[in-house]
Amino acid sequence: MAGSTPASAIASAALPRRRNLSPWAEAWRRFRRHKMAVAGLTVLLLMVLMVFFGPLFWKIAINEIDFSARLKPPTLTHPFGTDDLGQDVLARMLYGGRISLAVGLAAMLMAMVVGVVIGAIAGISRGAIDTALMWLTDLFLSLPQLPLLLVLIYLFRDKLKSMFGPEVGVFILIVLVIGGLRWMPVARLVRAQFFSLREKEFVEAARALGASVPRQVVRHILPNSLGPVIVAGTIDVAAAIIAESTLSFLGLGFPPDIPTWGRILFDSKDYLDIAPYWALFPGSAIFLAVLSINFVGDGLRDALDPRRVL
Numbered sequence: 001m002a003g004s005t006p007a008s009a010i011a012s013a014a015l016p017r018r019r020n021l022s023p024w025a026e027a028w029r030r031f032r033r034h035k036m037a038v039a040g041l042t043v044l045l046l047m048v049l050m051v052f053f054g055p056l057f058w059k060i061a062i063n064e065i066d067f068s069a070r071l072k073p074p075t076l077t078h079p080f081g082t083d084d085l086g087q088d089v090l091a092r093m094l095y096g097g098r099i100s101l102a103v104g105l106a107a108m109l110m111a112m113v114v115g116v117v118i119g120a121i122a123g124i125s126r127g128a129i130d131t132a133l134m135w136l137t138d139l140f141l142s143l144p145q146l147p148l149l150l151v152l153i154y155l156f157r158d159k160l161k162s163m164f165g166p167e168v169g170v171f172i173l174i175v176l177v178i179g180g181l182r183w184m185p186v187a188r189l190v191r192a193q194f195f196s197l198r199e200k201e202f203v204e205a206a207r208a209l210g211a212s213v214p215r216q217v218v219r220h221i222l223p224n225s226l227g228p229v230i231v232a233g234t235i236d237v238a239a240a241i242i243a244e245s246t247l248s249f250l251g252l253g254f255p256p257d258i259p260t261w262g263r264i265l266f267d268s269k270d271y272l273d274i275a276p277y278w279a280l281f282p283g284s285a286i287f288l289a290v291l292s293i294n295f296v297g298d299g300l301r302d303a304l305d306p307r308r309v310l
Contacts, residue, residue: 030303037299040292047289051097060091062259071275081277083267092259093282099254100241100261101289103174107240110179112233115186116222122187123194124217134191141184149243152177153252166255174253178240186232193225227304234297238290245286261286 031037066086074081080089122133153173160169197203203220211219247253248262249269256263261282268278 027303031299034299034302036295037302040295040299043288044292044296047097047285047292048101051094051101054094055091058091058094060088062092062095063087063257064091071271071278073275074277080281081275083264083275083278084271089264089278089281092264093261093285096258096260096264096282097285099171099258100244100286103171103178103244103260104237104241104289104293106171106175107179107182107243108233108236110175111182111236111240112186112229114179115183115232116190116229118183119187119190120194120217120222123191124198124213124221130191133187137184137187140181143181145181145243146246148181149177149247150250150252153247157252167258170254170258174244174247178243182236182239186229186236189228189232190225193228194221197221197224227300230304231297231301234293234300238293238297241286241289241293 064087066082069078069082069086070084072078072082072086078088078090080093083089083092118133118137122130122137125133156173157170160173163169164172198216198221203216206216206220244253244260245262245265248260249266251266254260254263256267264282265279265286268275268282272279
């Protein structure tokens with residue numbers, strides 16, 4: 001009949017059209033469906049905003065001593081209470097949060113860079129190079145991390161402190177030591193991704209068109225293997241924060257006048273019976289930071305997995 005519309009056309013017009021999303025937009029859509037990951041990201045962003053912009057509004061100095069206010073519980077004047085010298089715990093936590101989070105991010109970046117480079121070289125190579133790099137990776141994996149951390153801190157802390165100052169020197173040392181002992185899982189992960197991707201059709205097509213090996217790696221294989229690496233990086237941030245807190249709690253991290261969350265915990269351990277709040281707040285900050293980062297890692301794992309339907 002003239003002027004009639006086919007039923008298939010009507011049905012297709014009634015169906016909602018799905019927009020063509022870029023891979024990153026699709027990953028963000030998947031990530032938003034992971035409620036715990038969104039909650040973790042929100043908590044983490046709030047903590048970052050507090051530690052970086054909080055001192056602009058809470059102007060109490062971290063080394064301001066008031067013996068008349070020693071070990072005072074939380075009040076309006078000191079919302080997180082005071083320590084054994086009358087110093088404001090909130091001010092010290094805001095300052096120390098910058099260092100703890102910065103150590104975690106810097107160590108994560110170092111571990112990811114070293115791991116991606118070694119894993120990519122091992123994954124694209126064959127024979128002796130791959131075997132030697134994996135032997136080196138297995139060697140580092142077999143080292144006991146905490147005793148090695150302590151030995152390296154003892155050997156190089158004074159030298160770096162004299163070269164760069166007490167705060168910057170210890171920061172560089174801790175980042176190098178923690179990052180230097182966290183790249184092995186990333187390297188093995190990248191190597192496995194390269195083994196899987198280098199035989200795919202799009203890599204074979206690039207190779208047939210004359211693409212060099214570095215171009216195959218940079219343009220085709222590496223971008224498609226970054227999803228699991230990003231997930232592993234979030235876990236490394238949490239591990240680095242815990243490692244820095246452990247070193248500070250053992251008295252081997254930053255100097256006593258530089259308050260990281262771990263150092264505040266170390267200072268409060270002798271007053272748990274009379275001032276439990278002093279340990280409660282930095283311990284809760286470490287717990288929330290690590291938990292939220294792990295939730296973000298779970299959300300990224302689901303969002304960047306193309307086989308998962310959300």
